[in-house]
Amino acid sequence: MPIDDRFYESLGPVPVAELARLAEAELRGDGAVLVTGVAPTASAGPGDLCYFDGKRPPGPADVNPQAAACFVTPEHADALPDSVSALCTPFPRYSHTLAARAVLRPRGWQVAESESKPSNVHQTAQVAPSAFIGAGAAIGDRTVIGPNAVIGPGVQIGRDCEIGANASVQCALIGNGVKIYSGARIGESGFGVMGGPYGAEDAPQYGRVIIQDYVTIGANTCIDRGAFDDTIIGERTKIDNLCQIAHNVVIGRNVALASFAGISGSVTIEDGAMLGGRAGIADHVHIGAGAQIAAAAGVFREIPAGETWGGVPARPIRQWMREVAWLQKQISGEKKTK
Template identity: 60%
Template sequence: MPVDPRFFASIGAVTLGKWAELAGATLIGDPEAPATGVSSATSARHGDVCFFEGRREEMSAISVDALACLVKPDFADGLPEGVAALVCDAPRLTHVRVGRQLFTLRPLSEWGEQIAPGAAVHPEAKLAHGVVVGAGAAIGEGTEIGPGSVIGAGVQIGRNCRIGAHVSVQCALIGDHVKLASGVRIGEAGFGVIAGEAGAEDIPQFGRVILQDHVTVGANSTIDRGAFDDTLIGERSKIDNLCHIGHNVVMGRSVAIAAFSGISGSCVIGDGVQLGGRAGIADHVTIGAGAKLAAAAGVFRDVPAGEVWGGVPARPLREYMREVAWLSKQTKSRKKT
């Protein structure tokens, strides 16, 4: 997926030769080919430079549409046909560092200005005192925005939305009838850390957040933007206070998530899933449609559609309850003897 120019400023296309120079990499491919984006290996599209650090058998998942891929020397021969190789010792770290030079997050708003000249606020939208709107942002008819909220550069907000006080939105496309309670944070950088020579470094995050129609988000909850692709919240999904949705989560429709629930990066959550309070899901887990997680569940593997799971690590709720009861019985009888 290309980096969205509404949210990130680019220095423009660079040749693969230039990329190799910035990366300190050896190029196997056309040095004049223009590179326009950065992406993960699996979602790369035309013009994207991606990276690969997995096992050899995983190379088949690299997108054939990628322009080039950063790889370690031993892997240069395994790329799909037509994908140029940028050979280097630390593909991911190099991708992070060059990506950071090529694309820069636009500031939330013009420095010091309240409503950026280029913003498109519908005359029937209502802005409270102190609302800040960035360059290129658009706010639809009937939408109301509470005091002090910040609509970042390029953000698109639909019609009849209700946004509370002190909300910040960036790198996001928002549908109609969406409600964001006060203190909600949409589109902050996802959490990604990589080891560099001097210690931990942040991995830059080039994706977006999509909130479909009728989504509701509770007070002080956070939904991070994707690393390269989008974090997506499906129609009518309802999120309680103090929840966190990580980067690249793809959530279906009418999902209900109680307070303190956290969904780690790249999870897939099916339609109608329900999470009790403080349920947590580890990264890259899939929760099938209609599944329910009990309060305080900690989920580390996929949950089939329609099932009810609980406990940490989560398993089918019936198993968990049986274990709890059995353990209690053992120690109670033991006490008596």
């Protein structure tokens, strides 16, 4: 299916040799072939740029021989159809991304910009007229603030960031290259309920949210500010839609959180951990570096570095799977003997 040019602007055609240069890939094949679009590898047609990042060599069904060019690791390049120009790199999917930017550009919001910008909004920033920029907020070079987004007073946003439509950011310092998708809520008051003489009361929250460089935050995800200290999201951590990050959580680098992940107050997650969809972590729990948490797990105690846990309450995944299988066996046996 061709890319819909109502949403993505065509910048091509671009010769494969030029894409090889842009993505710093080694070209094996015809560099004069023209690229006009992108497509999944199995269904790529004439003019399409694709990638193959499988661990085994591509088979006949994996790469359509009509494709114009395919990013691939050097060791698998020879397995591509002869008709497809190979672009060899150690990171085929990533390199494809770099090249694709020269072929297609998302049309973005195409907002008419405000005629005058506050002094602390960089001249190259794009701010939708309907966005709210609070007093003293600073917006860096080339950052885009979407329609009806709300940036609170004093918020600092770095360079090359994208703040989506209807998103809100307050009490927060945001690095460079950060993407905050539509409807995300950054810096709201955390949930601190305490008793008082009249009943339940909210504990006021005096902290901030710190979001480091190249973090991505999904649509309608919420990240609360710290109670006194900070909630921190480390470099290149990627967070899916509809996640909840409570106050004083500290997340390291390159962590991935799938949709509906729920991180309770004061949890720490070390670098490179991965949470499946709907995984939840109870407050003050520590998750070691590179730990993996299965979808739908409920974690109530520390997970050591590198381990994979699942279930509610979460336990090492093999143990959980053995329990599930054993229980199923008891029932099957009981059924038969009856």
